[in-house]
Amino acid sequence: xxxxxxxxxxxxxxxxxxxxxxxxxxxxxxxxxxxxxxxxxxxxxxxxxxxxxxxxxxxxxxxxxxxxxxxxxxxxxxxxxxxxxxxxxxxxxxxxxxxxxxxxxxxxxxxxxxxxxxxxxxxxxxxxxxxxxxxxxxxxxxxxxxxxxxxxxxxxxxxxxxxxxxxxxxxxxxxxxxxxxxxxxxxxxxxxxxxxxxxxxxxxxxxxxxxxxxxxxxxxxxxxxxxxxxxxxxxxxxxxxxxxxxxxxxxxxxxxxxxxxxxxxxxxxxxxxxxxxxxxxxxxxxxxxxxxxxxxxxxxxxxxxxxxxxxxxxxxxxxxxxxxxxxxxxxxxxxxxxxxxxxxxxxxxxxxxxxxxxxxxxx
Amino acid sequence: xxxxxxxxxxxxxxxxxxxxxxxxxxxxxxxxxxxxxxxxxxxxxxxxxxxxxxxxxxxxxxxxxxxxxxxxxxxxxxxxxxxxxxxxxxxxxxxxxxxxxxxxxxxxxxxxxxxxxxxxxxxxxxxxxxxxxxxxxxxxxxxxxxxxxxxxxxxxxxxxxxxxxxxxxxxxxxxxxxxxxxxxxxxxxxxxxxxxxxxxxxxxxxxxxxxxxxxxxxxxxxxxxxxxxxxxxxxxxxxxxxxxxxxxxxxxxxxxxxxxxxxxxxxxxxxxxxxxxxxxxxxxxxxxxxxxxxxxxxxxxxxxxxxxxxxxxxxxxxxxxxxxxxxxxxxxxxxxxxxxxxxxxxxxxxxxxxxxxxxxxxxxxxxxxxxxxxxxxxxxxxxxxxxxxxxxxxxxxxxxxxxxxxxxxxxxxxxxxxxxxxxxxxxxxxxxxxxxxxxxxxxxxxxxxxxxxxxxxxxxxxxxxxxxxxxxxxxxxxxxxxxxxxxxxxxxxxxxxxxxxxxxxxxx
Numbered sequence: 001x002x003x004x005x006x007x008x009x010x011x012x013x014x015x016x017x018x019x020x021x022x023x024x025x026x027x028x029x030x031x032x033x034x035x036x037x038x039x040x041x042x043x044x045x046x047x048x049x050x051x052x053x054x055x056x057x058x059x060x061x062x063x064x065x066x067x068x069x070x071x072x073x074x075x076x077x078x079x080x081x082x083x084x085x086x087x088x089x090x091x092x093x094x095x096x097x098x099x100x101x102x103x104x105x106x107x108x109x110x111x112x113x114x115x116x117x118x119x120x121x122x123x124x125x126x127x128x129x130x131x132x133x134x135x136x137x138x139x140x141x142x143x144x145x146x147x148x149x150x151x152x153x154x155x156x157x158x159x160x161x162x163x164x165x166x167x168x169x170x171x172x173x174x175x176x177x178x179x180x181x182x183x184x185x186x187x188x189x190x191x192x193x194x195x196x197x198x199x200x201x202x203x204x205x206x207x208x209x210x211x212x213x214x215x216x217x218x219x220x221x222x223x224x225x226x227x228x229x230x231x232x233x234x235x236x237x238x239x240x241x242x243x244x245x246x247x248x249x250x251x252x253x254x255x256x257x258x259x260x261x262x263x264x265x266x267x268x269x270x271x272x273x274x275x276x277x278x279x280x281x282x283x284x285x286x287x288x289x290x291x292x293x294x295x296x297x298x299x300x301x302x303x304x305x306x307x308x309x310x311x312x313x314x315x316x317x318x319x320x321x322x323x324x325x326x327x328x329x330x331x332x333x334x335x336x337x338x339x340x341x342x343x344x345x346x347x348x349x350x351x352x353x354x355x356x357x358x359x360x361x362x363x
Numbered sequence: 364x365x366x367x368x369x370x371x372x373x374x375x376x377x378x379x380x381x382x383x384x385x386x387x388x389x390x391x392x393x394x395x396x397x398x399x400x401x402x403x404x405x406x407x408x409x410x411x412x413x414x415x416x417x418x419x420x421x422x423x424x425x426x427x428x429x430x431x432x433x434x435x436x437x438x439x440x441x442x443x444x445x446x447x448x449x450x451x452x453x454x455x456x457x458x459x460x461x462x463x464x465x466x467x468x469x470x471x472x473x474x475x476x477x478x479x480x481x482x483x484x485x486x487x488x489x490x491x492x493x494x495x496x497x498x499x500x501x502x503x504x505x506x507x508x509x510x511x512x513x514x515x516x517x518x519x520x521x522x523x524x525x526x527x528x529x530x531x532x533x534x535x536x537x538x539x540x541x542x543x544x545x546x547x548x549x550x551x552x553x554x555x556x557x558x559x560x561x562x563x564x565x566x567x568x569x570x571x572x573x574x575x576x577x578x579x580x581x582x583x584x585x586x587x588x589x590x591x592x593x594x595x596x597x598x599x600x601x602x603x604x605x606x607x608x609x610x611x612x613x614x615x616x617x618x619x620x621x622x623x624x625x626x627x628x629x630x631x632x633x634x635x636x637x638x639x640x641x642x643x644x645x646x647x648x649x650x651x652x653x654x655x656x657x658x659x660x661x662x663x664x665x666x667x668x669x670x671x672x673x674x675x676x677x678x679x680x681x682x683x684x685x686x687x688x689x690x691x692x693x694x695x696x697x698x699x700x701x702x703x704x705x706x707x708x709x710x711x712x713x714x715x716x717x718x719x720x721x722x723x724x725x726x727x728x729x730x731x732x733x734x735x736x737x738x739x740x741x742x743x744x745x746x747x748x749x750x751x752x753x754x755x756x757x758x759x760x761x762x763x764x765x766x767x768x769x770x771x772x773x774x775x776x777x778x779x780x781x782x783x784x785x786x787x788x789x790x791x792x793x794x795x796x797x798x799x800x801x802x803x804x805x806x807x808x809x810x811x812x813x814x815x816x817x818x819x820x821x822x823x824x825x826x827x828x829x830x831x832x833x834x835x836x837x838x839x840x841x842x843x844x845x846x847x848x849x850x851x852x853x854x855x856x857x858x859x860x861x862x863x864x865x866x867x868x869x870x871x
Binding site: 223224225226228229231232235236238239240241242243244245246 | 668669670689690691693694700702707708709710711712713714718722723725726730731734735736
């Protein structure tokens with residue numbers, strides 16, 4: 001409860017900082033926030049875009065939060081995300097099964113490889129004492145260039161473009177993709193304007209996978225002996241070692257799960273939205289945003305879900321002020337930065353929160 | 364006129380009153396002990412004197428007869444108050460000299476640090492009080508006793524007249540403690556006033572002139588040490604009469620249940636720490652390992668419990684070779700352990716009491732099924748254990764961090780004993796505990812012995828080893844150098860000195 005209040009306070013202060021910046025650039029903050037609000041919630045298609053935007057953030061946030069609960073700082077979400085999307089694009093292209101086999105298979109392979117990739121950092125920490133922050137940052141770049149290399153391989157590379165071939169349609173997890181374009185689909189949707197609006201963007205099963213993941217990770221941490229041991233290692237590696245828990249093995253396992261979650265984020269992005277991958281000049285930031293999501297969500301699974309939606313909304317709605325007011329969309333970045341800053345300085349809000357708690361307790 | 368006088372000092376943290384109208388008068392040039400159990404409010408009081416905390420309204424502090432308010436430690440230092448914290452505040456990669464002058468560096472006319480002046484000033488102080496330090500040594504490379512001297516020198520260098528020492532002997536070896544007493548007497552001789560916070564009675568008898576007893580945040584009484592017995596001090600501190608001497612029946616040793624043969628292991632720096640160490644333990648006896656800290660005790664405990672790789676040798680429990688097994692398997696072979704550092708190694712401090720009680724056994728029946736934790740069984744078990752071992756407060760949902768040291772130790776005892784071990788390794792089982800808790804732990808260990816279990820007791824408190832053990836092995840430099848029989852322990856007139864000599868390296 002206290003943590004939730006704390007996050008809310010930080011978010012509000014962040015919005016306030018954003019308002020000040022907007023004011024300084026000569027734009028009415030009230031106007032801007034109104035446009036953002038309308039731009040986020042006034043149409044069903046916006047809701048859909050927000051959901052699409054939030055899906056990878058929830059998963060990468062969950063990945064960071066899970067690792068954090070077990071005492072590890074996973075900065076490698078970006079690289080694991082790339083490995084996940086690369087695997088999805090590659091296997092989605094070369095495999096040709098019917099959707100019932102194809103989708104679970106490609107998802108499984110993506111999770112498998114990205115968890116290996118995450119586990120590599122865990123293994124290096126356990127075996128050689130390489131700090132996971134260092135190794136995962138390095139691994140992020142290795143993943144990026146590895147992915148760029150694979151995209152250009154003949155047979156996978158789409159001629160005369162900077163991208164790979166599209167995945168096989170049977171790999172798509174976009175809802176009712178074919179039906180939407182068919183005559184019957186078009187005519188049915190035209191009679192249901194709300195759904196028609198909502199279905200316009202490529203709404204996909206990724207969000208379901210993300211929510212299921214949140215639930216599973218929560219159960220894992222809260223209810224299972226495996227989670228119990230992971231948490232013991234996270235809170236006190238020394239005490240865990242003395243209690244006969246194999247600390248090194250647990251670290252590797254934890255990083256594998258974290259890697260798998262980030263990889264799943266990458267896979268849903270390819271299978272539900274982009275359908276292929278492109279040469280990347282630099283990191284797209286889904287992974288790094290995951291760190292912000294996890295921090296805002298106070299590093300717990302449910303928190304990642306809420307914060308994931310919040311950040312997704314903010315990022316989507318933030319674009320709107322650019323076109324409408326010619327306001328710099330970087331303001332959104334500054335706002336997120338300010339929120340994280342306030343979260344990193346918990347003492348700042350200690351007193352107001354304690355007073356708030358008292359008032360709430362009286363009620 | 365008193366050097367320091369506190370009148371009705373109170374300090375609350377939320378609803379909790381750490382200090383409740385405490386009164387204290389310290390005379391010029393005396394060694395004044397503050398005695399109290401853990402959590403009695405001693406440290407809080409000292410932090411008020413040093414300006415780290417501000418007292419609640421209504422209290423008054425008089426320093427050399429004048430009423431003052433001490434807003435921060437810098438002000439306290441300026442007024443001549445120095446404090447040596449229990450956990451030293453030293454910059455570990457810096458030299459002794461740099462640590463001493465840090466913040467009050469003498470300057471040359473160019474504004475750079477005047478090292479030669481600093482050095483000569485520090486050396487002059489060191490010689491005056493017989494500190495025997497080498498100012499160029501790095502803190503990391505010197506002993507804990509030496510680090511403490513650096514801390515005391517730091518206060519002297521800042522011209523302290525009143526020196527507060529918080530639990531000064533907590534991490535010293537017996538030899539270092541003697542050196543420490545000597546230093547305190549030196550300081551007293553030149554007229555310094557000294558306040559010592561402690562819960563060790565013999566320490567008070569040894570060096571203090573007067574003693575103020577604090578219990579549950581209140582002043583109980585100030586007494587002259589010379590005319591008060593240790594028993595009296597103890598009962599004033601705890602609030603009931605206590606028995607300082609361990610009562611135990613003669614041991615009745617059975618078959619050999621635990622045998623260590625020619626054990627070799629390396630320390631963290633890859634030097635030999637255990638050198639062909641052998642020992643044997645019978646059912647129904649307590650074998651004490653006496654020795655100065657750093658002679659291989661930690662490595663021995665880790666090697667026996669599977670936490671440290673063994674180079675060669677064998678460890679057998681019930682004739683089962685366990686030296687190649689994992690810590691988990693060794694635990695399941697009925698070997699239990701009370702680790703040295705309960706907060707770092709014994710408990711996950713941010714786990715609940717009920718979770719700490721099953722740390723090794725969460726996967727076992729009845730605490731989980733198919734990998735899922737059965738909370739109801741956990742709760743039931745926690746209730747039983749908290750009742751049986753009197754763990755307070757009786758709230759299984761609290762984090763271990765929120766319990767007192769004694770109750771934390773009870774969690775560990777409960778956990779280890781409830782697994783019904785054949786052998787229990789107790790490493791410093793009463794470190795940092797107050798009298799009441801020590802009494803409890805000793806009682807439990809003897810009870811376990813009388814049930815026919817074997818106990819290996821390692822402690823740096825020689826008194827504890829002598830009081831509890833049926834036999835004593837002395838460990839020197841990674842090997843057992845001499846063995847003391849039950850007969851000798853009972854009959855030797857100067858048993859403490861006798862063993863102390865072996866600990867210092869003498870051979871039979």
